[in-house]
Structures are given as structure tokens and as C-alpha cells.
Amino acid sequence: MVVKVLLVPLLFLFTSKPGACHLTLKEQYVRRGEMVLLQCPSTCNQKGDAKVIWSSYTAQKMDLTNMSSAEQKQMGVLVHQNSLVILSASVDHQGNYSCSVGNASCQFRFMLTENTPKSKxxxxxxxxxxxxxxxxxxxxNCPDVTIPPNITxxxxxxxxxxxxxxxxxxxxDKGVYTCTRSYLYLGQIYNKTFTVKLQIKPKKFEKAAVIISPKDxxxxxxxxxxxxxxxxxxxxYSDFDGVFWISGGSVMFKNPSLPVYYKTTREKNAEKIKLTASLVFKKVSEEDLSKNYTCKLESDSNPPSFVTITLVQKTHPSYISLCPSIVAIVVVMLVTVIIYVKLKIDITLFLRDTLGCYRRTSDGKSYDAFVMCYKSNTDAGLNADDRKxxxxxxEEKFGYSLCLYDRDVLPGKATAEAVLDCIEQSRTVVLVPTSPDPDLGSGLLSAIHAALVERQTRLIFIKTEATQDSTSGSLAEALQFLSxxxxxxxxxGLSSRSSSSSxxxxxxxxxPAMPKPSPQTNQDVDSWQMV
Structure with missing residues (x-):
């Protein structure tokens, strides 16, 4: 069963008083046995100490506001300020209800009547x-009502x-859903039922917009x-949307026979539709550069979207001014390379002697060089004075530490063993051609060659200008390998004695690079290499 709460202009119940408020019509429907909440409209505000008076016109007129709590409970109502709560609506609650403020200058009437359970x-x-x-x-969301604070x-x-x-x-999932709110008052549960109609709409999509590709x-x-x-x-997301090109305020044509036209494609993937409008210039002219072209999207679900573009002529770099610069750079590079190749030795020695470009090494070697003689032509080789x-x-001018066979090898030691020991302790091997026969056989020379390769020791092979050697056979072949x-x-000869000679x-x-002795220190100078 359904009961109806009706706000009506019952003029016959009103007394005509100056300043009385106008009446408004309001209807409210509830089910029998459910909670009913009546509120005095906000247009009848409580001012100062004025009190809201609730009255009922059911079997007889009753002042609900001045009833005791027990009397309100017996009647099944609760009055709280501008709210009147009928805890469980029944036929006994049918009738009219009114609220007034102060001297009744503002008064409203409610009428409670029954209705059918399935009333439309x-x-x-x-x-x-x-x-x-x-x-x-x-x-x-289940709707809610404003309830007095003593109801939970x-x-x-x-x-x-x-x-x-x-x-x-x-x-x-669309349809009508029913929810019931429960309220607790004085240990008793009271209910109020609401209905919610769920409407299902198509999926929301982001706003469609045009994009100029590939660079936008x-x-x-x-x-x-x-x-x-x-x-x-x-x-x-709509089959009715379209993309097209505009120029000069008019839509362009899709006719491929025209010098400028556009073509469209449409690709559908699930709900999305990809539209492409390609603007084609068969041959760009001066006239095309003076126009603007607009791509526009017409959509039923979104405002129009558009992008306007213009064509500009490419600026090409001036190769006439660039060529001399390239030629000048190439010439400078070539000159630099030639100078370095020609003066590589002088530059390196200058950096060593003047700027001190050295790198300290700790290779465990005892000598900078092992000076060893090999048999040469009597006229072409260095004599004893030149070698000394x-x-x-x-040693004395440039400060190199030398290993000399006739000075640093202990007597009685085998020649081959002594030579290999000197090679082991030296960073460089210097082969000097001499006139006297040092009595080096091809076997020893081959062993020296193998030791140099194994230890990766640098070899400096001093030659003379003479092209003929007194050696022959296997000894000459061994020297060839060493060279x-x-x-x-x-x-x-004599021209090589000058310290400035080539x-x-x-x-x-x-x-190996040698630093100059420092006048501030008497400590030994470590071995150095050019960086």
C-alpha cells in the first residue's frame, strides 16, 4: 500500500491575515509502513526566538510540537525543529498537516492520503x-534524506x-533498481525505499581532432x-563524420585530373574510425604558394576541428660560397700533414727537450739501450774511435744508460747467454756496424732476432751508405732479418758526428726519451718515454 503526502493550497483552512505567505504545491509519495519526512519549506525561515509549530488535522486538530515525547512516540511521530517525521506511515496518519512560524505569518499545509501500491x-x-x-x-547511489540528529x-x-x-x-544492466535505507530510532528499525533508474549510454570517446602528418x-x-x-x-567514432580540404573558402575537389586535389580513406577498427584526407599537388606552382589550405573535420558529436597550412619555397644553401671554404680546409689539412711528416722528428725532439713531454715508466729494465756490434765492410763500418x-x-751528453758487452758482461760467461741477458735488461737494442770482426755467428744473430720478437724490444739498426757487405751466406741473411x-x-761518416745532423x-x-737532469735534485732520474 502506498500513501501520498500532498502539499495543497487549502484556502478554506487559512485565515486571511495581512502579510501571509503564498502557498506552494508539493507532492511526496511513500509506501505504507515506511518512514515519511515532512519539512517546513525554507521560505518560512525561523527568525529570532520564533518557534516552528507543527499541527495535524487527522481525526482532530492536534498540536504536535507541544506534545510530550511519550505522546509523540504513541502517535508514531517525531518533531524536531522544522522537521516532522512519521516513523511508519499508516491509514491513521491520513489527513492534513501544517507548519507555521511565530504568529502564523507564514503557514503551510500538508495532506497525507493513501495511494495504490503500483501507482504509475x-x-x-x-x-x-x-x-x-x-x-x-x-x-x-541510493538517495538520502535529511533526518534529525537523534535518528541514526x-x-x-x-x-x-x-x-x-x-x-x-x-x-x-540498464533498468530500475530498488534500494532501502534503514534508520535506527529508540532501538527500532525504520525503513525508507527508493528507486533508481539506470540508463546506459554509448561509450564516451575523446574529442576528435585533425592532425597534419607526419610533422603536425x-x-x-x-x-x-x-x-x-x-x-x-x-x-x-561516428560513421557520419568526415574530413575534407578547403581553399579560398570553398571545398576542394576529389578530381585527380586537377593540378591540386584531395583523396580520402576510411579505416574502421572496433569503435574507432580513422579518416585520412590527403592533399595532392601534382606540380607545385607559384600560385600554390600564395594560398592557404584548411583541413576540416565535420562531426555530429564534436565541434568542428580544423588545421590551416601554407606552402613556402625551400631555401637551398649557397654552394658557391661554401666551396672556397672546403678547399681552404683541405689545403690546410694537407699542409699540416706534410709539415708533420717532414718535421715529425724535429717536432718530437722539440717537445721532449723544451716542453718536457715525457711519461714515466716502471718496466723493471736496467738499461736504456744495449749497444752491440755486427761485422761490416772495412771501409763502410764505424771504426773503434767512432764507436767509442x-x-x-x-752516455755523457744525453744521459742514456748503456749496456756494453766488453764493459758490463762478466768475464767467462758464454757469449750467447751474456748477449741475451743484456737484451733482457735493455729497453732498446742498437746494432752498430764495425770494421773489426765481432765474431758473431749467424746462429747468435738468429737467437737475437728471436729474443727481440719474444720480448718486443725495439731494435735500431745502424747502416752505412755502402751497399756492399763483407758478409755473405747465412750471416748476411740473419742480418737482413734483423734490419x-x-x-x-x-x-x-764525419757529417754524422754533428749533434744537429739527421x-x-x-x-x-x-x-727512449730522456729528461734533462734537474739542478734542484741529486736523485737518480727514472726512465722516460715520449707521450
Whole structure:
């Protein structure tokens, strides 16, 4: 059973008083046995100490406000300020109710009547609407009313849905859902039922817009006379949306026989539709550069979207001014390379002697060089004085530590073993041609060659200008291997004695770099290498 609460202009119940408020019509429907909440309208505000007076006109007129709590409980009502609560509506509560403030200058009337349980009017007036989009989450909200503070909310029960939350709502979920709110008052539960109509709408999509690809810019550099194609793309969700090109205020044509036209494609993937309108210039002309072209998207569900572009002529670099610069750079590079190749030795020695470009090493070696003689032509080789002078300059002037066979090898030691020991302790091996026969056999020379390769020791092979050697056979072949294994420096007789000669420059270049002795320290100088 349904009861109806009706706010009506019962003029016959009003007394005509100056300043009385106008009456408004309001209807409220509830089920029998459920809670009814009547509120004095906000247009009749309580001012100062004025009190809201509730009266009922059922079997007889009663002042509800001045009733005791026990009397209100017996009647099944609760009065709290501007609210009147009927805890459980029944036929005994049919009739009229009024609220007034102060001297009754503002007065309203309510009428409570029964209605049928399935009244269409009841359904329409008590229906609350809720809209959700497909494939999205959806939460149903049970309506609520303002209750006096001494009534406590006690939970919500949904009768059709298992829960008020849909993780992904579908079309099949639409319909009317009923929820009941429970209220606790003086240990008793009272209910009020609401209906919610769930409407399902198509999935919401983002706003469609046009995009110029591939760079999404508005200025396109082009070459006159070239073919150009500019794509305009949009993703929409309606079959009625379209993309087209406009120029000069008019829609362009799709006719491929025209010098400028556009073509369209449509690709559908699930709900999305990809539209492409390609603007084609068969041959860009001067006239095309003076126009603007607009790609526009017409959509039923979104406002129009458009992008305007212009064509500009490409600026090409001036190769006339660039060529001299390239030639000048190439010439400078070539000159630099030639100078370095020609003066490599002088530059390296300058850096060593003047700027001190050295790198300290700790290789465990005892000597900078092992000076060893090999048999040469009597006229072409270095005589004993030249050899002594060479060794003296290396040690005394340039500070090299030399291993000399006839000075640093202990007597009685085997020649081959002594030579290999000197090679082991030296950073460089210097082979000097001499006139006296040092009595080096081919077997020893081969062993020296193997030791140099194994230890990766640098070999400096001093030669003379003479091309004929007194050696022959296997000994000459062994010397040939040694000369190929290292670097060669040419001795030119008396002209090579000068410290500024090419002989000394080359020899010092290939020898380990030696720093100049420091006047501030008497400590030993470690071995150095050029960086």
C-alpha cells in the first residue's frame, strides 16, 4: 500500500491575515509502513526566538510540537525543529498537516492520503535517474534524506543488484533498481525505499581532432615543380563524420585530373574510425604558394576541428660560397700533414727537450739501450774511435744508460747467454756496424732476432751508405732479418758526428726519451718515454 503526502493550497483552512505567505504545491509519495519526512519549506525561515509549530488535522486538530515525547512516540511521530517525521506511515496518519512560524505569518499545509501500491504516479515521482557509459565502471547511489540528529542511519540494501558497483557496465544492466535505507530510532528499525533508474549510454570517446602528418606543423617547405602530398588524419567514432580540404573558402575537389586535389580513406577498427584526407599537388606552382589550405573535420558529436597550412619555397644553401671554404680546409689539412711528416722528428725532439713531454715508466729494465756490434765492410763500418765516440755521447751528453758487452758482461760467461741477458735488461737494442770482426755467428744473430720478437724490444739498426757487405751466406741473411725487424738509421761518416745532423736526430727519436737532469735534485732520474 502506498500513501501520498500532498502539499495543497487549502484556502478554506487559512485565515486571511495581512502579510501571509503564498502557498506552494508539493507532492511526496511513500509506501505504507515506511518512514515519511515532512519539512517546513525554507521560505518560512525561523527568525529570532520564533518557534516552528507543527499541527495535524487527522481525526482532530492536534498540536504536535507541544506534545510530550511519550505522546509523540504513541502517535508514531517525531518533531524536531522544522522537521516532522512519521516513523511508519499508516491509514491513521491520513489527513492534513501544517507548519507555521511565530504568529502564523507564514503557514503551510500538508495532506497525507493513501495511494495504490503500483501507482504509475508514485513510480514517476519517486524515480531517481542514473546514467553510465558502456565499458566503464558505474556506481549506483541510493538517495538520502535529511533526518534529525537523534535518528541514526543503519545501512543500505539493494534488492535487484548484488552490489551498487559495476566494474564494467553493459547494455543489459540498464533498468530500475530498488534500494532501502534503514534508520535506527529508540532501538527500532525504520525503513525508507527508493528507486533508481539506470540508463546506459554509448561509450564516451575523446574529442576528435585533425592532425597534419607526419610533422603536425603548419608550414611546409617545398620545391617549385615538385609533387607534394600532405596527409590530414583524424580518429572519430561516428560513421557520419568526415574530413575534407578547403581553399579560398570553398571545398576542394576529389578530381585527380586537377593540378591540386584531395583523396580520402576510411579505416574502421572496433569503435574507432580513422579518416585520412590527403592533399595532392601534382606540380607545385607559384600560385600554390600564395594560398592557404584548411583541413576540416565535420562531426555530429564534436565541434568542428580544423588545421590551416601554407606552402613556402625551400631555401637551398649557397654552394658557391661554401666551396672556397672546403678547399681552404683541405689545403690546410694537407699542409699540416706534410709539415708533420717532414718535421715529425724535429717536432718530437722539440717537445721532449723544451716542453718536457715525457711519461714515466716502471718496466723493471736496467738499461736504456744495449749497444752491440755486427761485422761490416772495412771501409763502410764505424771504426773503434767512432764507436767509442758514439757510446760516450749517448752516455755523457744525453744521459742514456748503456749496456756494453766488453764493459758490463762478466768475464767467462758464454757469449750467447751474456748477449741475451743484456737484451733482457735493455729497453732498446742498437746494432752498430764495425770494421773489426765481432765474431758473431749467424746462429747468435738468429737467437737475437728471436729474443727481440719474444720480448718486443725495439731494435735500431745502424747502416752505412755502402751497399756492399763483407758478409755473405747465412750471416748476411740473419742480418737482413734483423734490419727488417727494426728501424734503420744511416751513418754518413764525419757529417754524422754533428749533434744537429739527421743521424743524431733519428737516433734520439727512436731511443727512449730522456729528461734533462734537474739542478734542484741529486736523485737518480727514472726512465722516460715520449707521450
Amino acid at each position: 504516479e508514485y513510480e514517476e515521482r519517486n524515480m531517481h535517474n542514473k546514467s553510465c557509459h558502456t565499458q566503464e565502471s558505474c556506481k549506483l 542511519r543503519n545501512g543500505i540494501t539493494w534488492h535487484k543488484a548484488k552490489d551498487d558497483y559495476f566494474q564494467t557496465v553493459e547494455e543489459k 606543423n603548419k608550414v611546409f617547405p617545398v620545391d617549385l615543380g615538385s609533387k607534394v602530398e600532405i596527409k590530414c588524419e583524424a580518429v572519430t 765516440w758514439l757510446e760516450s755521447v749517448l 727488417e725487424a727494426g728501424v734503420c738509421v744511416t751513418w754518413k 743521424f743524431w736526430k733519428q737516433l734520439r727519436y727512436y731511443l
